[in-house]
Amino acid sequence: xxxxxDPDLRRRSRLVLVLCLLVSLILLxxxxxxxxxxxxxxxxxxxxxxxxxxxxxxxxxAAHRRNLALQSEVAALRLDAAxxxxxxxxxxxxxxxxxxxxxAPARLVPCEVQERxxxxxxxxxxxxxPEPVAWERFQPVxxxxxxxGRVRQATSPAAAWVELLTSPGSAVSCEIVRTGLTGILxxxxxxxxxxxxxxxxxxxxxxxLVTSRIVASLPxxxxxxxxxxAGIPVGTVVSxxxxxxxxxxxxxxxxxxxxxxxxxxxxxxxxxxxxxxAPAAGEGGAP
Amino acid sequence: xxxQQRLARWLVLGGLGLAWHALAAPRLGLGGAGPDPLLVILGxxxxxxGPVVGSLAGFALGLLADLSxxxxxxxxxxxxxxxxxLLGRFALDMAPGVPLxxxxxxxxxxxxxxxxxxxxxxxxxxxxxxxxxxxxxxxxAALTGLLLLPVLRLLERWRLGGSEW
Numbered sequence: 454x455x456x457x458x459d460p461d462l463r464r465r466s467r468l469v470l471v472l473c474l475l476v477s478l479i480l481l482x483x484x485x486x487x488x489x490x491x492x493x494x495x496x497x498x499x500x501x502x503x504x505x506x507x508x509x510x511x512x513x514x515a516a517h518r519r520n521l522a523l524q525s526e527v528a529a530l531r532l533d534a535a536x537x538x539x540x541x542x543x544x545x546x547x548x549x550x551x552x553x554x555x556x557a558p559a560r561l562v563p564c565e566v567q568e569r570x571x572x573x574x575x576x577x578x579x580x581x582x583p584e585p586v587a588w589e590r591f592q593p594v595x596x597x598x599x600x601x602g603r604v605r606q607a608t609s610p611a612a613a614w615v616e617l618l619t620s621p622g623s624a625v626s627c628e629i630v631r632t633g634l635t636g637i638l639x640x641x642x643x644x645x646x647x648x649x650x651x652x653x654x655x656x657x658x659x660x661x662l663v664t665s666r667i668v669a670s671l672p673x674x675x676x677x678x679x680x681x682x683a684g685i686p687v688g689t690v691v692s693x694x695x696x697x698x699x700x701x702x703x704x705x706x707x708x709x710x711x712x713x714x715x716x717x718x719x720x721x722x723x724x725x726x727x728x729x730x731a732p733a734a735g736e737g738g739a740p
Numbered sequence: 741x742x743x744q745q746r747l748a749r750w751l752v753l754g755g756l757g758l759a760w761h762a763l764a765a766p767r768l769g770l771g772g773a774g775p776d777p778l779l780v781i782l783g784x785x786x787x788x789x790g791p792v793v794g795s796l797a798g799f800a801l802g803l804l805a806d807l808s809x810x811x812x813x814x815x816x817x818x819x820x821x822x823x824x825x826l827l828g829r830f831a832l833d834m835a836p837g838v839p840l841x842x843x844x845x846x847x848x849x850x851x852x853x854x855x856x857x858x859x860x861x862x863x864x865x866x867x868x869x870x871x872x873x874x875x876x877x878x879x880x881a882a883l884t885g886l887l888l889l890p891v892l893r894l895l896e897r898w899r900l901g902g903s904e905w
Contacts, residue, residue, distance in 0.1 A: 462832070466791030466825060473799040473821035480806075480814030481860075492810035499804065 559682045561595070561719035562586050567612075575620035577605060578715075585610035586720055591681075593664070593721045599686035599709025600625065600664065601718055613720075617712050618645070627687050628665035629656060635665050638687060638706060645688060647704040652695060656704055662687040682721060750785055750797075753895075757781035758804075773879035775887040778805060779853060782824050783846045783888045784895055791828025798824025812864050819856035823849040839889050847885030854881055 483491065564580040571577075580594070588607035594615045595601050602617040616623060618640060625638040627647060636650040649669070650656060664685040688708040696703035757777045778801045786794025802820025806813045830845045854877035862869050 462790065462792070466795060466828060469792050469795045470821055470825040473795050474818050477799070477802075477814040477818030477821065480817065481812070481864075483813070485811055488813040489810045492807050492813050495803065496807045499807070 559721050559723040562722055564594075564718050564720055566715055566718060570614075573621075575605070575622075576617045576712075577614045577620075578602070578617065579608070579612060579614050580718055580720070581612040582720065583611070586613070587722055588613050588720075589722075593681050593685060595685055595719050595721060596710040596715050597717070597719075598711065599688065601710045601712070601715055604720065615718075618708060618710075619712055624669070625687060626665045626667050626669045626681070627662045628667075628683065629690070630661045630663055632656075632660075635667055635669075636704070637669050638662065645706040645708055647690070647706050648701060650702050650704055651700060652702055654702065656690060656693050656702060658690050658692055660690040662689065662706060682723070685721070746789075750789075753784065754781055754801075773876045773883065775883040776850060776880055778820075779823070779846075779850045779884045780887050780891055782820060783827055783849060783884070784891050786824045786827035786849075787831045787842070787845075787892065788895065789828070790831055791825045794824030794826075794828030794831075795821045796824070798822070812861055815857055815860040815864070819853045819860070822856065823853040826852065842892060843885040843889055845885075846888035847881045850881035850884040851878060854878075 480488065480491065562582055562584070564582045564586075566578050567581050568579040569577070570579070586607075588604055588610075590604060590606070592604040593600060594603060600618060602615045602620070603623070605614045605616040607613040618625065618638070621640070623640060626635065627638045628635050632655055634650065634654055634656065636647040639646055639648055647656075647662065664681045664683055664687060666680065666683040668680050686709045688706045690704055691707045692705045694703045757780065782794070782798050782801055785797040789797075798820030799817050800820075802816035802818065803814075805816040805820070809816075827845060827849045834841065834845075855873065858869060858873060858877055861867060
């Protein structure tokens with residue numbers, strides 16, 4: 454059935470045709486370089502939805518491939534972790550059979566920070582636990598990120614004052630994970646420094662520090678490190694410089710834990726090394 | 741049916757046609773010449789909507805075709821606008837629905853479009869005329885007209901062919 458032949462429609466259609474032809478002729482009359490530039494501009498506008506869709510689909514496909522690769526990597530890592538767990542258990546059993554392990558495994562008791570007290574001698578926070586804790590002087594206190602401080606004084610079975618690592622006079626015996634090199638972490642001049650590390654030792658920025666079992670004492674400075682479980686994360690080496698001291702390096706350390714926003718903290722009970730503990734899932738033990 | 745709904749349906753048809761043009765059209769050729777999906781879409785739009793929309797659709801589809809050949813930018817747009825206008829006028833003046841008439845209109849519009857583009861290309865960039873005309877343009881126009889028929893029947897069946905304009 455033919456469409457209605459409206460004279461207005463015919464005029465309008467001729468006008469539209471003339472306009473379209475005019476624009477086309479103008480485009481045709483442009484210099485070649487301008488034509489290419491116009492075509493590029495038009496293509497980027499008109500084909501943007503298409504290219505956007507294609508890019509999105511490419512990204513989805515890449516993410517899918519990456520996901521598959523990561524899944525296989527995770528599966529391999531899980532197998533490795535299971536093998537490591539078996540080896541760790543065998544090692545613990547052998548060490549126990551040989552009488553090398555005497556300490557009970559370390560355990561974490563969650564506590565909340567209730568109060569902060571600043572004094573020239575120390576920066577203290579009062580923590581409380583929902584359950585009674587077997588408090589001991591100088592027990593390590595950690596956050597989810599790393600070492601936070603040490604127990605200074607218990608005020609009740611479920612509360613104690615904790616001295617932060619930033620307190621003057623606190624010292625921690627540390628070990629560099631990469632090399633096993635030991636040193637003492639001190640807080641001086643508003644910076645953490647790893648001291649007692651010889652000038653010829655291999656220390657690099659980015660090296661991670663954990664607590665060491667080795668007890669160190671500095672009688673001249675009146676410092677002594679407590680005996681703590683080994684392997685608690687402490688911080689990362691930020692810079693290494695040769696100091697004026699002819700014997701030792703000057704090593705600056707960024708602490709792992711935040712002292713201004715600690716959130717939940719944990720008291721470490723028991724003396725077993727951090728990395729020797731293999732807790733059952735959900736028991737809140739050390740990793 | 742509102743203008744937005746009509747625009748939406750033609751946009752969907754255009755999207756499908758473009759996808760077909762990009763994916764399947766190269767495999768539909770006979771002896772090197774195949775139907776042009778863009779002209780099939782143009783034929784369906786112009787016969788369904790009239791000369792105004794036909795001209796605009798032809799211009800837009802031609803401009804899309806021009807983007808791949810920037811040296812002759814505007815050539816396909818002009819030819820498309822003319823083909824769309826003529827097909828729209830055909831819808832006003834004659835009675836679509838007779839397959840032979842529709843095939844003739846579609847093939848004639850496709851042939852006119854092809855000849856215009858070929859002439860423009862020869863004038864602007866040089867090259868042969870008669871050989872591509874006989875081996876590519878005219879067979880392609882015949883196949884385009886042939887392919888237009890089932891598309892028109894499909895649109896009629898789905899009530900996509902409007903007659904408001």
